[in-house]
Structures are given as C-alpha cells and as structure tokens.
Amino acid sequence: MPSQASKPDNALVLLGAAMRSLRKEKKISQETLAYLAEIDRSHMGKIERGERNVTVLNVIKIARALDSLPSELFARADL
Amino acid sequence: MPSQASKPDNALVLLGAAMRSLRKEKKISQETLAYLAEIDRSHMGKIERGERNVTVLNVIKIARALDSLPSELFARADL
Numbered sequence: 001m002p003s004q005a006s007k008p009d010n011a012l013v014l015l016g017a018a019m020r021s022l023r024k025e026k027k028i029s030q031e032t033l034a035y036l037a038e039i040d041r042s043h044m045g046k047i048e049r050g051e052r053n054v055t056v057l058n059v060i061k062i063a064r065a066l067d068s069l070p071s072e073l074f075a076r077a078d079l
Numbered sequence: 080m081p082s083q084a085s086k087p088d089n090a091l092v093l094l095g096a097a098m099r100s101l102r103k104e105k106k107i108s109q110e111t112l113a114y115l116a117e118i119d120r121s122h123m124g125k126i127e128r129g130e131r132n133v134t135v136l137n138v139i140k141i142a143r144a145l146d147s148l149p150s151e152l153f154a155r156a157d158l
Contacts, residue, residue: 011139053134060090060158070158074150079139 011079013050015059018077020048022066036065090158092129094138097156099127101145115144 023033034044039058046052047062054062056070063070102112113123118137125131126141133141135149142149 009136012135015135053136055132055134056091056094056138057088057132059135069153071150071153074148074153079149 009050009053011050011077012053014077014079015054015073016048016050018073019062019066022068022073022076023048026066028066033062033065037061088129088132090129090156091132093156093158094133094152095127095129097152098141098145101147101152101155102127105145107145112141112144116140 019033020030023030028036030044030048031041034041037044037058038061039047043052044062047054047058059070059073063073066073098112099109102109107115109123109127110120113120116123116137117140118126122131123141126133126137138149138152142152145152
C-alpha cells in the first residue's frame with residue numbers, strides 16, 4: 001500500500017464519507033459518479049476513502065455530478 | 080507567466096476572493112494568513128487570485144487560520 005494511502009487525514013476521511021453517503025442516497029454507483037465527474041474510477045475510490053488530498057476543482061466536479069454544492073458536501077462532513 | 084496562472088478557473092477565482100474578503104474582514108495580512116496556515120506566502124497569493132487548484136487540506140488550513148470553516152468559505156464564494 002502506498003504511504004499516501006496508509007495515513008488518510010481525518011478531514012479527508014470525513015469529506016470522502018460525505019461524498020459516499022450522498023452518492024448512495026442518489027442511488028449512483030461509484031463507477032457512474034467517477035464517469036459523471038470525469039475522474040478516474042480508482043482515484044474516485046481513493047477520494048471516497050479519504051486517501052487522496054483532493055483538489056477544489058475535483059470537489060466541484062464531484063459535487064456537480066451529485067447535484068450538490070461543495071459547501072453542502074463540506075457541511076455534510078462537518079467541515 | 081506560467082500557463083497555470085494565465086487561465087484561472089472561475090470557481091478558483093471565486094473561492095480565492097472569498098478567502099481574501101474574509102481575511103480583510105479579520106484585518107489579517109496575507110503574510111500573516113500564510114504564516115498561520117503554514118502555506119508558502121507566494122502560494123497563498125496565487126490561491127487568493129484563483130491561480131492555483133488548491134487542495135482540500137490547504138482549504139482546511141486556511142479556513143482554520145481565518146477562524147472559519149471550509150463550508151463557510153465555499154458558501155461565501157457561492158460554491
């Protein structure tokens with residue numbers, strides 16, 4: 001396992017969990033979300049697990065694909 | 080000028096402007112904000128101008144340094 005993946009930052013875990021829970025509410029697969037957000041599928045999985053320090057532009061693409069807003073995703077994550 | 084700096088994404092400009100306006104409300108200099116957030120000062124300037132695709136961990140550090148939250152910074156930017 002790469003070192004970046006072995007120490008996920010707690011805030012990234014919370015944000016990724018918020019993305020995942022909203023995705024499940026919307027009944028969208030992770031594969032479909034990755035496709036809609038134009039993010040590599042394995043990168044999307046790492047983002048949902050909090051294993052990647054995701055950029056603002058990718059948070060925006062994910063929020064749009066979930067019919068949401070970055071502010072709502074962060075609020076859902078208590079961040 | 081590096082190409083990354085010449086085409087700032089609109090969302091990054093909005094987010095950077097929100098950081099700058101909150102910083103000014105708090106009467107903190109950009110240098111002090113960079114110090115508090117542990118971000119290189121020139122990088123901080125580029126973030127405020129929307130010239131860098133800032134990461135979530137840096138947004139969190141900037142929000143903390145401003146006594147705010149990422150969700151509030153994004154909401155202030157209408158994002």
